[in-house]
Amino acid sequence: MAHQQALPTNSTIGILGGGQLARMLSLAATPLGYKTCIYCPEDNGPALDVCHSNIVGAYDDEQKLRAFANKVDVITYEFENIPAATIAYLDGLVNVHPNLISLQTAQDRLVEKDYLNKVGTQTAPYANVANKADLDAAIIQLGLPAILKTRTMGYDGKGQVVIKTPNDVAEAYKLIEDNIFADCILEGFIDFDLEISVIIARDVNDNVAIYEPSENDHKNHILDISTIPANVAPFIKDQAAALATNIIKGLDYVGIMGVELFVSSIANNPLIVNEIAPRVHNSGHWTQDACYISQFEQHIRAITNMPLGTTKRHSDVVMKNLIGDDVNKAADYASQENAHIHLYGKADIKPGRKMGHINLLYPFGQPKG
Amino acid sequence: MAHQQALPTNSTIGILGGGQLARMLSLAATPLGYKTCIYCPEDNGPALDVCHSNIVGAYDDEQKLRAFANKVDVITYEFENIPAATIAYLDGLVNVHPNLISLQTAQDRLVEKDYLNKVGTQTAPYANVANKADLDAAIIQLGLPAILKTRTMGYDGKGQVVIKTPNDVAEAYKLIEDNIFADCILEGFIDFDLEISVIIARDVNDNVAIYEPSENDHKNHILDISTIPANVAPFIKDQAAALATNIIKGLDYVGIMGVELFVSSIANNPLIVNEIAPRVHNSGHWTQDACYISQFEQHIRAITNMPLGTTKRHSDVVMKNLIGDDVNKAADYASQENAHIHLYGKADIKPGRKMGHINLLYPFGQPKG
Numbered sequence: 001m002a003h004q005q006a007l008p009t010n011s012t013i014g015i016l017g018g019g020q021l022a023r024m025l026s027l028a029a030t031p032l033g034y035k036t037c038i039y040c041p042e043d044n045g046p047a048l049d050v051c052h053s054n055i056v057g058a059y060d061d062e063q064k065l066r067a068f069a070n071k072v073d074v075i076t077y078e079f080e081n082i083p084a085a086t087i088a089y090l091d092g093l094v095n096v097h098p099n100l101i102s103l104q105t106a107q108d109r110l111v112e113k114d115y116l117n118k119v120g121t122q123t124a125p126y127a128n129v130a131n132k133a134d135l136d137a138a139i140i141q142l143g144l145p146a147i148l149k150t151r152t153m154g155y156d157g158k159g160q161v162v163i164k165t166p167n168d169v170a171e172a173y174k175l176i177e178d179n180i181f182a183d184c185i186l187e188g189f190i191d192f193d194l195e196i197s198v199i200i201a202r203d204v205n206d207n208v209a210i211y212e213p214s215e216n217d218h219k220n221h222i223l224d225i226s227t228i229p230a231n232v233a234p235f236i237k238d239q240a241a242a243l244a245t246n247i248i249k250g251l252d253y254v255g256i257m258g259v260e261l262f263v264s265s266i267a268n269n270p271l272i273v274n275e276i277a278p279r280v281h282n283s284g285h286w287t288q289d290a291c292y293i294s295q296f297e298q299h300i301r302a303i304t305n306m307p308l309g310t311t312k313r314h315s316d317v318v319m320k321n322l323i324g325d326d327v328n329k330a331a332d333y334a335s336q337e338n339a340h341i342h343l344y345g346k347a348d349i350k351p352g353r354k355m356g357h358i359n360l361l362y363p364f365g366q367p368k369g
Numbered sequence: 370m371a372h373q374q375a376l377p378t379n380s381t382i383g384i385l386g387g388g389q390l391a392r393m394l395s396l397a398a399t400p401l402g403y404k405t406c407i408y409c410p411e412d413n414g415p416a417l418d419v420c421h422s423n424i425v426g427a428y429d430d431e432q433k434l435r436a437f438a439n440k441v442d443v444i445t446y447e448f449e450n451i452p453a454a455t456i457a458y459l460d461g462l463v464n465v466h467p468n469l470i471s472l473q474t475a476q477d478r479l480v481e482k483d484y485l486n487k488v489g490t491q492t493a494p495y496a497n498v499a500n501k502a503d504l505d506a507a508i509i510q511l512g513l514p515a516i517l518k519t520r521t522m523g524y525d526g527k528g529q530v531v532i533k534t535p536n537d538v539a540e541a542y543k544l545i546e547d548n549i550f551a552d553c554i555l556e557g558f559i560d561f562d563l564e565i566s567v568i569i570a571r572d573v574n575d576n577v578a579i580y581e582p583s584e585n586d587h588k589n590h591i592l593d594i595s596t597i598p599a600n601v602a603p604f605i606k607d608q609a610a611a612l613a614t615n616i617i618k619g620l621d622y623v624g625i626m627g628v629e630l631f632v633s634s635i636a637n638n639p640l641i642v643n644e645i646a647p648r649v650h651n652s653g654h655w656t657q658d659a660c661y662i663s664q665f666e667q668h669i670r671a672i673t674n675m676p677l678g679t680t681k682r683h684s685d686v687v688m689k690n691l692i693g694d695d696v697n698k699a700a701d702y703a704s705q706e707n708a709h710i711h712l713y714g715k716a717d718i719k720p721g722r723k724m725g726h727i728n729l730l731y732p733f734g735q736p737k738g
Contacts, residue, residue, distance in 0.1 A: 301703075
């Protein structure tokens with residue numbers, strides 16, 4: 001297949017979202033010779049520190065979105081909660097990666113699980129829950145414990161209720177009542193040993209580049225630590241890579257995708273996909289310092305039609321998120337030889353807020369001379 | 370010695386100059402949690418793509434310089450041709466690193482050579498040349514061949530005349546007449562095997578961090594290739610590090626300094642310092658991809674009172690400058706697995722203009738699985 005022409009040097013990449021992921025995308029786009037234009041509703045997002053230009057506007061402001069599209073040569077986004085209508089509108093004006101169908105698949109837990117099962121990927125058992133009667137029926141179908149989740153707009157454990165016993169159903173009813181966005185989904189409880197994730201990239205020519213899986217530990221439903229290499233057998237890593245390849249190809253997806261998987265004790269088929277993220281992913285931040293090419297550069301390469309880069313790494317690595325007050329430990333890490341600091345420049349410390357992360361490197365090799 | 374407090378997160382670093390070195394300093398400052406404000410005369414410099422704010426103004430515009438000083442918490446500069454008066458003015462308002470005496474030493478070849486000899490460093494023989502009679506006398510003193518250079522404002526071979534025979538003296542007279550900035554200096558010709566450079570950092574507590582030397586090849590008087598490791602004996606590397614340490618400490622210098630050295634065949638004392646640069650240096654660009662901490666991050670650490678980081682590397686590396694039309698080769702390098710691309714985002718390609726560079730990595734270790 002002929003490789004399509006890469007976007008010329010000094011082209012502008014439009015990024016929807018002004019958070020830390022957009023910030024790190026912009027940092028990675030710059031050395032490749034691209035300028036970035038950030039579009040976001042807030043006027044002090046982390047990405048605004050390091051972009052060539054920006055437009056502060058709402059995601060439904062057609063006039064500003066059109067001005068944005070006119071300024072840029074390709075568009076991407078940093079999170080899946082951008083309204084699908086925004087992407088549909090922009091996609092008529094300029095190329096958007098990942099595509100609309102990928103966004104729609106990833107932003108609705110029901111559509112996502114239907115898709116994953118359609119391409120032969122194992123998921124938790126699940127049922128759509130539009131109202132209380134649906135919930136009662138779903139509990140009978142899937143059994144307890146189970147987790148009720150909003151189908152859309154959930155992240156970091158928000159919009160979820162764990163139902164361990166019938167006593168928890170009242171709180172679950174409340175989630176159904178409160179969820180103004182869409183229906184909910186009930187997911188059967190998965191008994192798993194650990195969680196891993198795969199960061200995978202695909203380009204327009206159907207090439208893929210896959211980073212080896214990280215092992216992820218959460219605290220208060222927020223990613224706390226990623227460890228590379230993951231403590232899983234080689235065949236698990238191969239299966240995870242194959243699954244991720246299958247998932248990304250089925251969506252005609254271009255860019256980086258994060259695929260979260262549970263490793264269960266099911267003998268021949270241990271991997272269960274938890275969810276997919278249509279963007280660079282927190283569990284891939286380790287690639288910034290342990291690899292020759294980070295997930296951020298890889299995403300920029302994919303969406304600009306540059307050839308994908310190597311996913312090799314030169315170090316073992318532990319990524320530690322700095323959540324809320326943790327950011328005050330950054331100064332201590334600065335004195336630690338193997339610690340790489342990544343702060344997001346957020347003005348206010350709030351509990352549960354991602355303020356930065358640290359990559360602790362354990363290199364394979366050291367200088368000889 | 371007590372370690373002084375580091376500049377708090379979200380402080381702003383002021384950078385004088387809007388070129389590629391300021392651009393890469395800004396890219397390195399951001400993950401450390403610092404914002405950057407660029408001050409430069411041109412409104413389209415490479416650094417303006419990735420800064421939090423900027424002021425476009427002349428280096429002698431006191432009003433704008435004062436506004437700049439009011440916006441920032443520390444000031445640094447990307448090149449030595451900033452007027453000393455500008456630094457002297459700003460230094461009364463906010464801390465400037467490297468300090469004024471370092472700038473004045475590095476920006477005048479006569480002051481520089483006097484200083485290097487004062488601290489026991491070998492240089493080429495030299496003589497001040499204020500007029501034609503001085504040149505005649507200096508040629509008799511130093512012999513031919515020799516090189517006449519402007520004392521200030523020279524770079525990449527500009528402002529130099531090689532005098533091989535008495536026939537070349539006419540052109541040298543012309544340089545003296547044309548040089549409106551200051552006197553010239555005649556330097557005796559050095560017979561050397563190769564050129565190396567040392568990138569060294571010093572912090573306010575007198576700690577130093579030294580990268581191993583690179584071997585440098587020039588084309589048309591502009592750096593073409595840096596190779597690491599340099600093809601010199603270990604004792605040469607040790608001597609170079611000791612010399613650089615001596616030079617940087619004598620100036621009470623804070624930040625990264627580049628020290629260019631000739632390796633001659635003089636048996637016990639082979640190293641001759643060519644010049645020092647009071648800034649991050651082109652021959653240190655290899656540190657971006659082959660080291661855990663780049664020269665750019667190291668400079669930011671030094672000037673913000675953060676602890677200096679490791680200078681270890683994980684790879685052998687060759688840095689190749691992309692000069693003028695060379696930048697069109699960047700697309701080819703993108704397909705090469707071990708090539709890291711660094712483009713400067715300059716709008717126009719001009720002969721002799723530094724458009725970007727490539728780091729070709731040859732890693733010590735590779736993933737084990």
